[in-house]
């Protein structure tokens with residue numbers, strides 16, 4: 538993150554008094570802000586591609602834009618680079634943060650205002666060892682921190698995962714809710730064989746059992762499954778969400794800022810899902826506290 542000198546560039550649009558303007562530095566996921574304001578950003582470590590060069594071979598300096606034009610910023614980033622959603626999310630998060638700070642309001646207000654003051658938060662169990670996972674879950678339950686747990690499956694043989702889940706469900710009983718995330722690990726035949734067993738264990742939700750491309754397969758599974766299905770890697774964009782909704786391939790979608798490319802794109806995906814009656818779930822990766830804070834602003 539760098540802060541620009543306060544001098545205005547020739548021909549640049551003047552920022553609104555009290556608000557920063559920005560220009561992007563294309564060699565890294567960073568952002569320059571004038572008026573001495575800087576925003577916080579989380580980056581997944583990806584970079585935007587370099588800009589086109591001028592006729593004399595010198596890199597063109599990026600134009601300076603008003604920082605409160607979030608939609609314009611998104612369009613400019615999409616023109617400059619395809620995908621790179623983590624970097625775009627970092628830049629957009631910084632813009633919301635800087636504008637929010639300059640106005641003295643939270644980012645959620647810039648998105649239309651809070652609609653929820655509390656959201657339930659679950660804990661992920663990923664060690665793969667059921668004894669260790671039961672101990673971890675018991676710790677969260679006794680501390681009254683979490684009563685819902687997501688179990689990462691798919692790294693082991695399906696039979697081993699089912700045995701592991703049987704131990705977890707038996708030990709935690711009605712004191713906890715369990716969902717599972719297969720991270721695209723199964724083919725359709727394996728998933729069709731495992732879903733009834735997951736339903737018998739009381740698993741509340743199965744996330745992305747099939748590869749991201751197999752939306753039709755997700756729809757076929759959902760048609761005969763007693764457990765609701767959640768789409769994660771199948772949905773990056775609002776177009777993906779429309780395809781999943783059209784195929785009736787999911788009951789829930791996992792929303793992530795770094796997957797969708799920022800707050801506005803996440804809101805667009807959520808709007809398509811809500812129009813189709815598909816539930817919203819706030820997922821996350823291993824973000825910093827800054828990234829988690831931005832996700833919380835989005836989900837509230």
Ligand SMILES: [Mg+2]
Pocket residue numbers: 718720744745769770791
């Ligand atoms: Mg997932």
